[in-house]
Amino acid sequence: MDKSEKKAPLVDGLLKVQANLDAGLKRGLDFADLFRVLTTTTDRMELLNAANRLFSFVVDSDSVLFPKKFEGSDYYLIFMTRLIELSGLKTNLGLETSVEKDHQILLHTWKETDQKFRFEIQNGAVNYVDQNSKQTIFSLDLKTKKMSFETDTINDTYFLNKVDNDKVLNAEVELFTKFGHILEDTYDFAVDFNMFDTRNNTIYEFEQLGLKTDITDQLFIDSAQNHFTLLNSDGQKGGFLQLNNQVIFSIFQEDSTSDQWAIQITDPEEKYSLFSVFKRYDFLNEWYVRNIQSLKLKMKF
Amino acid sequence: MADERMNHEESSRDILISQLKNKDQYINELAEAIDQHNDLRIYQLLGPLRYRDEINDAFNLEFGEYPFELVKDQRQDLAHFLSDNLIDYLIKQFPFFYYREVEKGRFTVFFGNWWDRREVGTLDALNVEYQLDEEKLEKLEKALNVDEPDKTLNSEQITSLSAENVELQKAVSSQKDREEKQKNLMEQQNSLADKGGLFESNKIKEERQQIKEELEKLAQEDEQAAKAPEKIRENQKQILALSKEDTTLGLEMDALKKSFTSFKEFRETTDNLYRNYISSLLDEGQVRSNG
Numbered sequence: 001m002d003k004s005e006k007k008a009p010l011v012d013g014l015l016k017v018q019a020n021l022d023a024g025l026k027r028g029l030d031f032a033d034l035f036r037v038l039t040t041t042t043d044r045m046e047l048l049n050a051a052n053r054l055f056s057f058v059v060d061s062d063s064v065l066f067p068k069k070f071e072g073s074d075y076y077l078i079f080m081t082r083l084i085e086l087s088g089l090k091t092n093l094g095l096e097t098s099v100e101k102d103h104q105i106l107l108h109t110w111k112e113t114d115q116k117f118r119f120e121i122q123n124g125a126v127n128y129v130d131q132n133s134k135q136t137i138f139s140l141d142l143k144t145k146k147m148s149f150e151t152d153t154i155n156d157t158y159f160l161n162k163v164d165n166d167k168v169l170n171a172e173v174e175l176f177t178k179f180g181h182i183l184e185d186t187y188d189f190a191v192d193f194n195m196f197d198t199r200n201n202t203i204y205e206f207e208q209l210g211l212k213t214d215i216t217d218q219l220f221i222d223s224a225q226n227h228f229t230l231l232n233s234d235g236q237k238g239g240f241l242q243l244n245n246q247v248i249f250s251i252f253q254e255d256s257t258s259d260q261w262a263i264q265i266t267d268p269e270e271k272y273s274l275f276s277v278f279k280r281y282d283f284l285n286e287w288y289v290r291n292i293q294s295l296k297l298k299m300k301f
Numbered sequence: 302m303a304d305e306r307m308n309h310e311e312s313s314r315d316i317l318i319s320q321l322k323n324k325d326q327y328i329n330e331l332a333e334a335i336d337q338h339n340d341l342r343i344y345q346l347l348g349p350l351r352y353r354d355e356i357n358d359a360f361n362l363e364f365g366e367y368p369f370e371l372v373k374d375q376r377q378d379l380a381h382f383l384s385d386n387l388i389d390y391l392i393k394q395f396p397f398f399y400y401r402e403v404e405k406g407r408f409t410v411f412f413g414n415w416w417d418r419r420e421v422g423t424l425d426a427l428n429v430e431y432q433l434d435e436e437k438l439e440k441l442e443k444a445l446n447v448d449e450p451d452k453t454l455n456s457e458q459i460t461s462l463s464a465e466n467v468e469l470q471k472a473v474s475s476q477k478d479r480e481e482k483q484k485n486l487m488e489q490q491n492s493l494a495d496k497g498g499l500f501e502s503n504k505i506k507e508e509r510q511q512i513k514e515e516l517e518k519l520a521q522e523d524e525q526a527a528k529a530p531e532k533i534r535e536n537q538k539q540i541l542a543l544s545k546e547d548t549t550l551g552l553e554m555d556a557l558k559k560s561f562t563s564f565k566e567f568r569e570t571t572d573n574l575y576r577n578y579i580s581s582l583l584d585e586g587q588v589r590s591n592g
Binding site: 218219229 | 415416542544548
């Protein structure tokens with residue numbers, strides 16, 4: 001009997017282990033390569049591709065386990081940080097890592113506050129979540145190229161439970177919307193800026209169909225008390241206010257069949273969003289808060 | 302002289318022909334006036350009697366008193382045609398009135414260009430007249446007569462409704478206190494029942510009666526509090542309607558004051574629209590022929 005014949009299964013087994021180790025290490029190297037691209041590339045396309053691949057990359061194999069790895073959504077955070085950095089934006093964002101049971105996670109901090117943000121995977125969506133309030137600020141999908149700000153969070157944070165640090169909030173809104181614009185310009189993302197869109201052609205549709213006349217009547221009364229006149233729209237049901245700096249605030253029935261109502265803000269330089277108008281005019285802000293259920297904005301996606 | 306009819310027929314024919322020629326001339330002149338957009342002439346042809354009575358008593362009624370009867374089916378078209386210049390004129394006189402042509406030659410008049418502005422009447426372009434809603438204008442006049450600062454037509458009513466709502470709100474929020482009181486009273490009642498029996502003292506009877514009354518009073522208050530939210534909503538609705546009316550009237554007053562020194566002057570101007578407008582057309586004609 002040839003002994004080598006008996007030995008063969010053992011060697012085979014070992015070779016298999018060896019192959020698995022190689023494959024596992026190779027996967028680790030691939031991971032490291034992608035990670036290097038994500039953290040160092042200056043090519044924006046490479047950056048997006050790396051983030052997308054890492055998001056679904058499983059680095060652990062049966063043979064090789066890597067203890068220091070992130071969750072898929074954390075690569076979104078690195079992506080966002082890098083893209084902002086590449087665009088030369090000055091921010092108060094900082095990076096922080098924290099170790100959970102079997103992995104580490106990445107967080108954004110905001111200078112001089114105790115605020116923290118993190119991308120979390122919730123019901124299949126990747127949400128940028130304020131860690132104190134646990135509310136989603138925006139959802140991001142790098143695969144389908146979509147970004148969308150959350151109506152409820154905007155209402156809660158900026159209108160209902162007003163926090164005292166307006167300055168920080170405004171700076172955050174500014175950065176996050178800029179990030180959205182960069183996504184649009186660089187990668188052709190579809191972005192729903194919700195109340196933060198300054199473009200004149202933005203129609204802020206309400207989630208509810210129909211609008212009680214009480215609400216427009218109230219706006220008419222409140223405006224007059226603040227020396228503005230809600231003027232009657234000629235072509236459609238609704239009215240408009242001529243605010244300062246040639247800003248026009250219109251509330252109108254966009255579609256008569258479905259009774260869809262909406263607001264539109266226009267100004268010559270496209271500097272004002274619905275949000276900035278609310279924040280500039282107390283009476284409009286109060287009117288919105290009083291009728292927030294009826295005036296809640298519809299999310300586009 | 303057997304046949305007198307000949308003569309009769311001849312003369313009636315002449316009359317008939319001359320009458321028809323007169324009508325023909327009327328139509329021709331009207332058409333010419335329209336062609337030249339000579340609105341003054343159109344108004345003369347449209348209502349010669351009125352023109353004579355109100356503008357020029359020497360005016361010759363060459364086409365009779367009511368010649369327009371002849372082409373009265375052209376009313377709407379002519380009204381539409383005349384409204385062009387008339388409304389241009391009216392916009393200068395009453396900058397706060399807005400016109401909507403609801404059908405050809407028929408105009409609705411709105412006061413202002415603001416939200417839910419009031420529809421205050423119609424414009425009759427052929428007769429150069431407003432048909433204004435007197436009831437609506439009376440409200441404006443009343444509002445103008447409120448001469449105390451910070452007061453409006455509805456301010457007293459709004460204040461009292463608001464005060465009522467504050468009271469109603471108190472009734473709702475004192476629910477807890479009432480429940481507490483009720484609980485205490487019932488405990489007292491029970492402890493009195495223990496002391497009772499066949500030979501109840503007058504004092505206990507009195508106490509019992511007092512507790513009963515207080516409980517009834519609380520029940521009444523409860524009942525009112527239960528109705529309060531509904532009543533509060535009703536009042537709020539009424540406050541909104543009253544504030545809206547005040548706001549509308551406020552805008553109307555501001556607009557009116559920019560063009561007229563008083564409500565009376567405004568009404569005199571609306572009432573004398575025909576004379577004023579025709580005079581302005583005459584002046585224009587003068588300027589035109591002088592220039």
